[in-house]
Amino acid sequence: MAVAAALALVGGQADASNGQSPATRDASGAADLACPLGSFHCAPRPLDYAMCRPNALLEFYDPGLMRDSSLRDSSPTQVQAQHVDSSNQSVYHLSGDVRLERADQLLRADRIDYNNGSTDYDASGNVRYQDAGQLLAASHMRGNTNASHGVANDVRYQMLEARGNGTASQGQMLDAQHTRYSQATYSTCDVGHHVWEFRARSITIDKVNGVGVARDATMRVGKVPFLYLPYFSFPIDDRRKSGFLYPTIGHSGRSGYEISTPYYLNLAPNYDATLDPRYYSARGAMLGGEFRYLVPGSTGQLNAQYVPRDHGENDGLADTRGDSRYLVQFSDSTQLWKGWQFVSSYNHASDASYLYDFGDSLSHSAIYTLSSNAALVGSGKWWNAAVGGTIYQNVNPFITDRGLPYKQLPYARFGMDVPLSRWLEFGLDSEAVAFRKNGYVEGQREDLYPYLAADFGSSAWFVRPKVAWRYTAYQLDGGYQDYGYSGLLASGASTPFTDESPSRSLPVVSLDSGLVFDRAASLFGHSYTQTLEPRLYYLYVPYRNQDNLPLFDTNAMTFDYWQLFSPNRFSGADRQMDANNLTGALTTRLLDEGGVERLSASLGQIHYFSPQRVQLARGQNSVVPPTDWTRSDYVAQLDIRLNDRWRLASSYQWSPNSRLTDMGMLELQRRIGTDGIFNFSYRYRRGLLEQYNASVVYPVSERWRLVGAWTYSVKDRQSIDALAGVEYDSCCVSLRLVGRSYVNQAYYGFGPIATAGRPDRRDNAVMFEVVFKGLGSTGGQIDPLLRRDILGYQ
Template sequence: MDIHVLTDVAPRSPRPARSAAGGAQRMATASTRFSTTAIASLCMAMLWTAPAIGQTAPAASADDAGLVLRTSPRLQETLGSSQRGKMPVFLEGDDLTGQTADMTTVTGNAMLRRADTMIRADRLRYYEPSDTAYADGNVHINRAGSVFDGTELQLQLDSFEGYFKDANYRLLQNNAYGVASQVDFIDRDRSVVHQGTYTTCQRNDEATWTPDWMIRADKISIDTLEEVGVAENAVLEFKGVPILPVPRMSFPLSEKRKSGLLPPTMSLDSDSGFTYSQPYYWNIAPNRDATITPTVMLKRGAALAGEFRYLEPTYKGTLAGLYMPGDKLRDRDRWSWLWQHTSTLNSPIGGLGLNINLKRVSDSDYWHDFQSNGYKLNERLLNSEASVSWSRDDHSLLLRAQKWQTLQDPLSPIVPPYDRMPQLQYRYTPQNLPFGLEASFEADATRFRADDNLLRQPNADRGYMQAEISRPFVAPQGFITPKLMLNSRHYSFDNSLYSTVSNKSLTIPTVSLDSGLVFERNTRLFGRNLIQTLEPRAFYTYTPYRDQSMVPVYDTAPYDFSFATIFSSNSFSGYDRIADNNMLTVGATTRFLDADTGAEAARFGIAQRLRFSDQKVVMPGASPANERWSDIMLGAGINWTPKWGFDTTVQFNPDNGRSVRSTMSARYKPGDYKTLAVAYRFQAQTSEQWDVGWQWPVDQIFSDGGKKAKGEGRWYTVGRLNYSMRDKKLVDSVIGLEYAGCCWSSRVVLQRLQNSLVQANTKLLFQIEFTGLTRLTLGSDPLVSMRDNVPGYQMLPTGKGAAVPSRFSNYD
């Protein structure tokens, strides 16, 4: 029979507990071996007077004749130090000897339990004056879910200070474990592992199993409060091979941010040679941090990059920059900087906003000499702008300044956009107008400037006002919307390089009528209940001709011909051209909707324009549009099941019976981390390309539908190929191989991207990540490359980001 002794019990009412409590006290003070009969008598007395499970114990009174147990508090995830110190100590074992307020010895299946700490051993001694436990022989500790096993233990229970020899340990916080010659417990949150190992790999049932990676160190300090570990005189072993000796390394025990060195990045290319970057992360505050990255390029020199981020309730932003003194290849200093800031404020006069997005680099070669750092500083058009906004009810106001930096390539020059220095815009969109009317008004004043005016157009000040009013009539079976729009513009030119006049004003009205019908019927296709719709639509617009040939183009471009623009009243974006249209657009769409969920299973559409008169307003150098019937737009989308999808748009010329432009795409996604996408794009006399992207498991094990045992590892292939039929060559290609196991992942990517008409950039990217420890990268981050280039790519799971388990999930 097991013996249970309570060395510290809660006080009871003296009268009902007198006889049994007196017997327990006499038993606890005896210095001889305890009698099992006495213990059984005590237990029976307590059970006889205890309330049933789920009942509340009645309050004690003078008439009570039996013991009354105090109700137990709810089990708590964490206990405070003061609360833990008041908890009783439970001792259990086959044989127990000792004396009250002195040493108690338990042998044979010995166990001590106090609060969230449990100790099991072959032999266990508890010294009550110092609240210290001594154990030897198959010693096992469970402290709030973290488990330690060894041969000899000395532990002060309240402060949790002591040592454990020949120990194996497993931490609850991140399920990491290891072995040690000795573990020193500093307190409940800190411990030191001597001559030990550390890994997050999870053991399987094989006797010959060894972790894929581990840290082997002379000393490993573990701080569960700060959630960080520090290894000294350490070496990182992978597959049993030492790969990275480090005198001292810090690693996280969770996803919590901490200051320290981040994994280095190394690369090798023909321009810069060997490159080594060592970032340092500074966790300034919960809402502020900084990253400082010194970099050495053998062929160029040294550079220093930095990033500072801040986050407040009403604003947030990022400051970043790079400086390289005396680039050996370019014989000049190189630099870049950016500032991104967003703020919002509710004030008595309305909502206020401030947005800043400033980007600048040192020279036109920067975009192909330096790799992207996530802020797109390697683009050839760098936009810098700052804006202040105000909004209240139906009114909004925007003041903006915008300036472009154009990075020119002599082999493929581009025309710089015009700067807006500044722009003031006002919008009014009244709500709840009478008679069902809808209206809006917009006024804008912009000063256009260009430092390098390749178009030879004059800089100008432009003001425009645009007002529109409509009355939609909407019913379940259709709609009709008449609309009237008025556009007025005024230009003041700086010189007459383009125009012979210094001022120009235009006022142009537009009327339109949009209408459509909706028919529905129930149908059944391929065993599936569906609702089929038929939605014919007709759109008429009229804009009289106004000569705009003497007006420069500052922010205007022709719309692509598509389903999104074929039902529009203007053929141009921006306000420098208002097309003189007198045309009717007709079209029809039919949809198949799931009868139960309403999800669209398939869609087919057709549309065409009929022009009643020539369009004379065109972009500079273009010919007037004189065809009566436009090309036919054909579109289809099929999403019959969540796994399959198909979309196509075809611009068909009925005169020659050929496609002018076509886009077709199909995707297949049977599950997570499995995707295949194919696209075909054709534009007559310009380009014809095939695009294939995928992420797919490569071994036959994945035929189990993703039920493979955790930790056995999975190999995936991932990539994208973009092939030009016109040039008969690959334009862009990204091909990679990934592995994801329970405690590490790896990816290698070969990337070749076209960065100009005659030049391509080829890189080999490699990365290995040890879950919960570090990530080693060679070249640019392959994850960024795959996210940017592979449609539908999903980052493989590595076990990071899991919630901290409860201590009761590992309860003894």
């Protein structure tokens, strides 16, 4: 008897490559994907359906049914019934607990009439259908097998792969991949326990494109309707699709209440866009947008925001009331030919206050400078090169453009590293840059840094000598003698520059060496391998007077452990320190049986055989004396991870010259359960800052998590950033409410503020986010903030 199993209303070739049952699949969502302690970037947590009821399926679900839908055409149909009437040899009347099974399809009913010639069928009485993709129950179902269409009444349905389920007064199978429900509901919550659902005049399911469409729909939370949409589309699988993302609702001290209703456009597989209309109660309407593309040889992104008329109050900063304001951000990388690509970025705001008003809110850090760059970049097996230019825009309304870095228009860089033998290599770092900045000395700089480096050793020892020569030359523009290090002499600058073409040339010689000892060790009943690694680093650089060289892009770097082994304590090429130094350092590590480093402790110090004479700049009427140190700070650092739940990191610098602590840092991290974390840190740098910081993600229960972060400045005797929030997670809904109180740019004291009064140095923001699982989210406005402020947040 040829009875096809395609009697289902929403049957079709559902992908059943995953052999897990829904109950098993849901439970796997709660797998421990905790971010490793100390990680700065943690992968987002996937949507977790672990809190859904493991057996929240329609009651007739059969977990033992085959799940491979590809075997349907080649599999026979097995028929079971208490009574079979085939007296007319054409229509079969089956009754009494009828069961038709083929491959992954199973149809059960009290009665089924099947026409073997036309393949019409009529099932009635407790109709139940199951395949790899869905379950369906109905009081009556009729249709045609060959045409793959049918009609069912009083329907209950459930999608096994996408978790959608609901009810309908009637369902129609249009073909094997398309189904329409009338007077229907849809939700991804547990069957019979809908926290939210759509009620629509019709819901169409398109398996080919992975899209559901609801018409004349009302969304309800509980029994309360709160959103009406004449047309709404939603995903039924993980593929991208066009449609509304859920609104963002928030409030900040600068812009008032905010509501955002983004709409995603899945234009093509290789490009898409998002339109983001917003309204700020204190400033007016904004239209934002994002466009991303990936075409052969190129990838890029364009973001834009436009405020046609800002009606915000004038607060003493730039008067933007009534102005149109905008922000444009563009980046592109285009492959030109093998080894070469063109990279570019353009970032520009209409005014210096734009990001202060619209960007520095709950989910953003303060940004003071926007940079734009265009460059031709190439690389090969032993070389790299770049030619381009970089400009900057000031977006801090509390300072002038004097605080901007020099423009580099243009620059050219070339580097190479050529192996001459197994242990010897030749290298070169070089650049030529034209520096531009109004009100400051301008000119061109060429820097050449060739070197020879050798590497001898084994797993137990190493010796790495290096010989280099550094040549730096300048060609200053006309009027250079009118400038000092701080700008015009009339502004109180230092001694003017006296040479139009100054230069510097000197050798840089270093010898790095070390030993590695190891032994078996035991601690707290665990076996480890302990290493002892002494290291000596000698550096020689003769003194050259560099007082007549301008400072284009050079600053003194913060002293830390890695500075013990650095050939220069200045960034940029405008200064090369003199040195006759020997660094001694000692490191010990504990490695567990799997090779994981559980403890690392290091201590080091530089011994100066001659004074450090090169300084950044000398004042007009004073001379900066050379340092008379014979020893640098003692630098110590410690990192302990004796298990996967605790981490302790610390660094400390003590000066034997002043007998004072110059720097101290302590970080403690504790994993709480599988999705909680606690962080505590203390940071101190003499004369600059002393801060305490604490942050936590605390799981109160399976559904509730508290989040918080707090930074306190001892120097300022105030909290400079505080955040508190709550997260709720259930089977089909996640909620987050976060508030933040923080200091704005004015706190950091960038020079005098040209305002009638002192601006408020503290802002507040609050935001609410909801995720209806399986439908979308608000776009993740809160997530970047929590990732930034809570180390290890997921």
